[in-house]
C-alpha cells in the first residue's frame with residue numbers, strides 16, 4: 020500500500036494518530052520537501068516518529084517515482100506531505116502511477132493552508148480562486164495571478180495568494196554547466212508578495228486593486244508563533260513578518276462586518292484601517 024500522509028502545518032506533533040500509526044509500521048518513509056515545509060527540522064520528525072525519513076525532492080518525486088513505489092505492492096510505503104496531501108499540491112500523478120502498477124493507495128488527510136487560513140477570520144466561503152506568486156526576475160514577471168484576482172474581485176471574493184518556495188534550485192550557470200550545486204533555500208515574504216502585486220498593477224493599470232487595498236498577511240499559520248497582520252498593500256509591502264512560511268489574502272469587497280471586526284484586531288494602523296474601510300469597503 021502507498022499511504023499519502025498529511026503532516027499538518029507546523030511541527031512534528033501535528034500528524035494525526037492514524038498517520039503516525041502508518042509511519043511507525045511502514046517499510047520506507049518519504050518526506051516530500053519541496054512544495055511546502057514544516058517549521059521544524061527533519062531530525063525532529065525522525066525522533067518523534069522513531070523512524071528514519073528519506074527526503075524526496077522534486078527530482079525524485081517527478082522522475083524517480085518508481086523508486087518510491089518499489090515493493091509497495093507487498094509492503095507499506097508512507098509518503099509524507101506537509102499540510103494535506105491534496106491541499107494546494109497535487110500528488111495525483113504519484114497516485115496514478117501507483118494505480119498503473121497495481122499498487123493500492125490510501126490518503127490520510129490533515130489541515131492545509133487552504134483551511135488553516137480561516138484563522139484570519141475571513142470566511143472560507145467568501146474566497147475565490149487561489150493564486151500563486153513566484154519570485155520575479157529582471158526578465159520574468161509572470162502576471163497571470165492578476166487575471167485570476169480580477170475575476171475574484173469582480174464578484175467581491177477574497178483571494179488567497181500562496182508564495183513561492185525555492186529549495187534545491189540551481190543557478191542558471193550551474194544548470195548550464197551541469198553542476199549539481201544548489202542555492203540556499205528561499206521563501207517569499209508577505210512584503211515581497213505585496214510589492215510584486217503593486218508592480219503588476221502599476222504595469223497593467225486595470226485598477227483590480229490599489230496601494231490602499233486591504234489585505235491580511237499570515238505567517239507560520241498553526242505554529243505557536245503564528246503572526247497575522249492586516250493593512251493596505253502599501254503597508255504590507257514594508258511589513259516584517261519573521262520566519263517562513265508566509266501567505267497573503269487580498270480582501271474582496273463582499274466583506275462581512277464580522278470579518279472586518281476580526282481582522283481589525285491585528286491591523287498595523289487601526290486609524291488608517293478605519294479610513295480605508297470607510298472609503299472603499301463600507302458601502303459594499
Ligand SMILES: C[S@@+](CC[C@H](N)C(=O)[O-])C[C@H]1O[C@@H](n2cnc3c(N)ncnc32)[C@H](O)[C@@H]1O
Pocket residue numbers: 028029054055100101102103104105106107108130131132133180181182183184237238239240241242264265266
Ligand atoms: C503548495 S502550498 C501548500 C501545500 C500543502 N500541501 C498544504 O496543504 O498546505 C505552499 C504554500 O502555502 C503557504 N503555506 C503553507 N503552510 C503555511 C503556513 N503554515 N503558514 C503560512 N503559509 C503557509 C505558503 O505560501 C507556501 O509557500
